[in-house]
Amino acid sequence: MIDTLADILNRLVNQKDNLHVRFPDPDISEPALAFKVPFPRLEIVLEGDLKESGLPLSETVLSASQVLYVQAGKWTLPEWTGPAATLSILFGRQKLGFCLQHWDGKQLRTEKQNVARLGPRVGSYLLLSLNEICLQPDPVTARLVVSALLSHCLEQLVGLEMRVSRSRDLFMAVQDYLEEHLSQPLTRESVARRFHITPNYLSHIFQKSGSVGFNEFLTSVRLEKAKKLLRGYDLKVKEIAHNCGFVDSNYFCRVFKRYTERSPSEYRRHCRSAQQG
Structure with missing residues (x-):
């Protein structure tokens, strides 16, 4: 899903002049089946149309390239009226949550991806700006801030692949x-x-x-080397222990027996007996 998301975000950023940011109507009462989370989010229509009950009654339809900014704790109630695709971005305190949804008229397909929020708090300040714009909507400023926020999300997503x-x-x-x-x-x-x-x-x-x-990996690597030396060389157990990074040969013997159920000397005799037989 990462590549798909990166492509979508990149396209939205490159076509930022086509974005139209909208805000829910705060005077509409919350319906019984409304969806809300304690984090701010962006609801973006990628294809088709979507009806949103939280918008003013005269403009309840969200169309392609329209973005609905929803503040933390505020509600939405989308209704699929026809084939459409949407991208939801949830801005949690420590991670970003992406949710791609596609309704073909019969079946709803959903894909989700979470990404840790790392680095400077750029996204947090952009969200604060959007909260201020909600009080007195300014379409141009809202579009620029949302575009910057999408660019920040893309950076976090691509950064995940690099990390x-x-x-x-x-x-x-x-x-x-x-x-x-x-x-x-x-x-x-x-x-x-x-x-x-x-x-x-x-x-x-x-x-x-x-x-x-x-520690377990280092021990296993050392023991594999010890087995090789025990099978192929006539070195003393103490020499093998030191060659494999064990300062104390008694400790080496205890560890070796715990992992192989044989002492180093028993392991050597067993291997040589098997070779001769």
């Missing part, structure tokens, strides 16, 4: 680094410093991109 890509690349780079330097006394803090990130963010990357946490 996901960076996070995945960083995760792979950290994995490679651990495998290449496993004989060193690595810690979460030392690896985080190497990549100029915080230890908590390093843990977050492993939780999000990997199947195990940082």
Whole structure:
């Protein structure tokens, strides 16, 4: 859905001169089935027409390229009168909520996407401006502010793709680094410093991109190297422990047995017996 949303937002921003911003009528009483949320939102008609009960009685139809700005806690009651497509954008405190809806006359299709709100509070100040415009509507200023708000949403959405890509690349780079330097006394803090990130963010990357946490991954990499050395070399267990980053060989033996259910010496004998048999 991200690519679709990005295309839609980009088109709306590029065609900003065609946007017409509207506001609900505050004097209309809230009906029983009205929809409202504790966050401000934009209701945008992409295709077709939509009837909105919250608009003045003489102009209840929202048409393509029209945008309804709804303040936090205010209601709307849309009615599908024919085939149409809409985009709703909810501005939560910590995330943006996107909802694409398409009514073909028989069936309603809905797609949703959430994006974290990061960076400067540009969106918050633009929403404050729209709240002021609600008091004394100015079509030109409203269109410019909504266009800027849509551009901000697009930036947050594209930024998500970049953050996901960076996070995945960083995760792979950290994995490679651990495998290449496993004989060193690595810690979460030392690896985080190497990549100029915080230890908590390093843990977050492993939780999000990997199947195990940082410490468990490092231990598994070290044990795989230890198994390889035990199978193919006549090194002492203490030497293997040090080659795999374990300072204390007794601790290495305990960890090895916990993961393999055999001591290092038993594992070596088992592998060699299997090779000979």
